[in-house]
Amino acid sequence: MTTETLLSIEHVTRTFGQADRLFTAVKDINLTIHKGEFVALLGPSGCGKSTLLRMITGLIAPSAGNVIYRGDRVHGVNPYATMVFQSFALYPWLTVLDNVMLALEARGVAAQEQKARAEKLIDLVGMDGFESAYPRELSGGMRQKVGFARALAVEPELLCLDEPFSALDVLSAEALRGELMELWSSGQLPTKAVLMVSHNIEEAISMADRIVVMGKEPGHIVTEFRVELPQPRQRKEPAFEALVDRIYGAIAGRTEPEAKEVGTPPGAPGMTRILPRSSVDELAGMLEVIDAGSGHYDLYRLEFDLGIEMADMMQTVEMGEMVGFVEVKEGDIHITPLGQTFTEASILTRKEIFASRARRLPMIRWVMDMLHSAPDGLLPWKLFYTALSPEFPDELAERQLDIAIDWGRYAELIDYDDDDQTLSLDPSGGKSTPPIEKSA
């Protein structure tokens, strides 16, 4: 493997929004990609890996720092890179052939040559015979093959893949991964390096030479792993599985002491923790599974047994950590005594346990404190939204409030009236009343 540098990223930061409501997507990132490398960017959702990929392709300009390609600063869209998109991004009104030819036409390839080159690429990905088909007539896997054909047709030096297999069914994804690796390792491609964003650890290990793990709030690089296993890699091999565990550990981190885990309330100094996008029902479901599995679980196996995406599962895990029902250590998840009590409790007791924990979360406490100090215990939704806006970008502020209301409603701490869009304190104050009260 040569070590000639193709791309280097120097102290790159990207923020979105304006002065008083700035949201940092990624902060101070440094990364180098060499010729001949297949690099995977791995991380939980919201860690800015897609933003980073888009800065490398030049779709998004960095707010600070430089993206250097072959010694030159990338200015506008990077002409040496192309991209394969998660949702394929084929033009639905164009046939397979026209979709590929359009990319060549834009590069100024002569009209006579366009067709020949497009057909060659369509052959290469095994889509010959489908030239005149429209994307809607194809399966997801076939659409993505066209996506690859289009990206490769313009002979890019750097091929960027944005979760290219995550919208496909398991079998198509596996087949396409194999075909891509075959093309890549056979040297048939003019491509010098591949950069893939993924949230699937196994996928990254089975394909990449190097795995860059990113963390969130704000997006940053946590660590890097070099994958030395020979191709083709077998998932059942102990070395493969050991690496999966190590990477899981790096992504999930470990449960921090409570003060750090829950963060500070909005407006106060310190980091306001983003409430994970999960619900009490999902958390309860996960706890049931962990509890049934003798109280602890390998995170990687848990993902498999729950049958959900890692990104979604990590949100629920984070929720469990915040309320102190689970702890994560070295890629394993453990249920705490409190979590166990919660799992075994009745519906009403569950509400009370959750309420007692939710009350400690700065975001929920902050909402309750504001409602307490309001004259009639009633405040408009808009007020909370405005107060959150400086710390979160628009949709996130709205989602945070939605999650806080959802958890607060379950815990019977906060009430929300959708008609006049006001929040109020739940009169029961988290003490669940039995459904049928005996009259005295």
Add this chain to the structure above:
Amino acid sequence: MSLRKHTFRPPISPLRLFNISDLVTLILIGVFIYIGVRLAFNTPAIVQGPDISLEPRALPYYAVLSLGRMLAAYVLSLTFSIVYGYTAARRPGAERWLLPALDILQSVPILSFLPVVLLGLIAILPQRTAVEVSAVVLIFTSQAWNLTFSFYQSMTTIPTELREASAVFRFSPWMRFRQMEIPFSMLALIWNSVMSWAGGWFFLMAAEIFTLGDRDFRLPGLGAYLQTAASRGDTQALLLGIGTLVLIIVLLDQLVWQPLLAWAERYKVSQVANDNPANSWFLNGLRRSHLAEFFTTRVFNPIFQRLNARLDRPQTYVPSLEPATVTSKRSLVSWLVLIAFLLMVAYAVIGAVSLLLTLPLETWGQIALGAGATLLRVAIAIVIALLWTIPVGVWIGTSARAARILQPIVQILAAIPATALFPVLLLGLLSVRGGGNMAAILLMLLGTQWYLLFNIIAGASAIPQDLKYTSDLLQLKGWRRWRTLILPGLFPYIITGLITASGGAWNASIVAEYTNFAGQTNHVIGLGSLITTATAQANYALLLASTLTMIIVVVLINRFFWRRLFHIAETRYRMDQ
């Protein structure tokens, strides 16, 4: 063709009452009207109208003239929509001003501009040209806004990844436009064009029959033909005229819109194959015809290839979709232009205010009374429309048999612009006591009931089947069923229909409350008749005051009444969540 596609949802931003850009828009509209009124000072007192021949032979000629005005206005509207929509969607910061402006513009009663535009243009252009131009301007203002909104919405809803692909693969701006932006917005543009044409006929007819005292602003065309026929009591000519109008509208539908819609099927964005695609006999015929093929391969394709070769140069620099910083510094020149513009606006505002101050207090009382009277008429027309459209619409919407038989009839009836029938109404009603009021309300009703009916049919057929089953299981019958299932289900559709309907009714008041028919003038108390009377009597201060009042009243009603209802409908009664 399903009726559901005919319903038009006005794009209304979330609950937001007034802000600075609304105010700026209103002031600019006021300035525009004031300029028209200033120009009108020089309008001659007598404007000669055209001689209308009732010979059947003359009909094709009039039809061509009317169609030509529609076409000119449509081309103008389409060009405007693309430029305005594109700017609002793509220029950073433009959205903040352009969208509220559009929102106000689409809610002002367009016909109230007609007198001002007519008088203003006649003062500076040759008479016939001026009348023609104002007809086109009037139709333009009725067609442009929904097209613009539709194009803007398409531009902002193109999936991010498609836009990213166009940048990564280095499309030239022209290539983006023809391969991505136009295809993506095509279907919405065609549907909105159909709607714009339907609305345009209403205003074309109104413009063609407009007469005020000694100022005859009529235009040779189908509208004037119908009006002359009615005022001379020539039933045969009247029927011929209406027949011609319906024929044109049906032919346009069959030879233009249906083929276009069938052709545009390919631009459906959905990734699944459609079981029941739109079909057109005319398009199928064209596809088989040798002549059409000859034109495609020998004429259209070479032209496009030339154009593409000229415009699609490989791009050496493709800008990022999200640039690093959005700091736009104004240049000195743009500051100077802005200041000059503001000074002009200020000058016009001062002029307008001092003109308004010449009006005595009692005139303002008249204006208020007129506004109240017109509001009452609009309300009565809407209530009558609701009373018949709800039961009929629910019946058509829930019974497949009724829909099969009645839908085509309803569509033809709805296609006749209400203003074309107005002379007929006058013929029948002017001799009756209170006929003026009845004719005015009837015209409002004619112009508005179809929107409601179409929306209610769509709403009734959209009530989810499982809710109907549940209501059956709960044995909800009669009024209870209406109260718990049907009316809540219809609510968003009724509100959508009512917003358009009330806008239409205010428009109708301009032509309905003051009429010049068979040599006699007839008017009832109302804001619309104040505007037209002021024009006829050359009372420019009153013209300015009443036009501004109508615009402000309608905008206020929209903001404080309809928008609130719309918000409730959208958030609480949506079934297709």
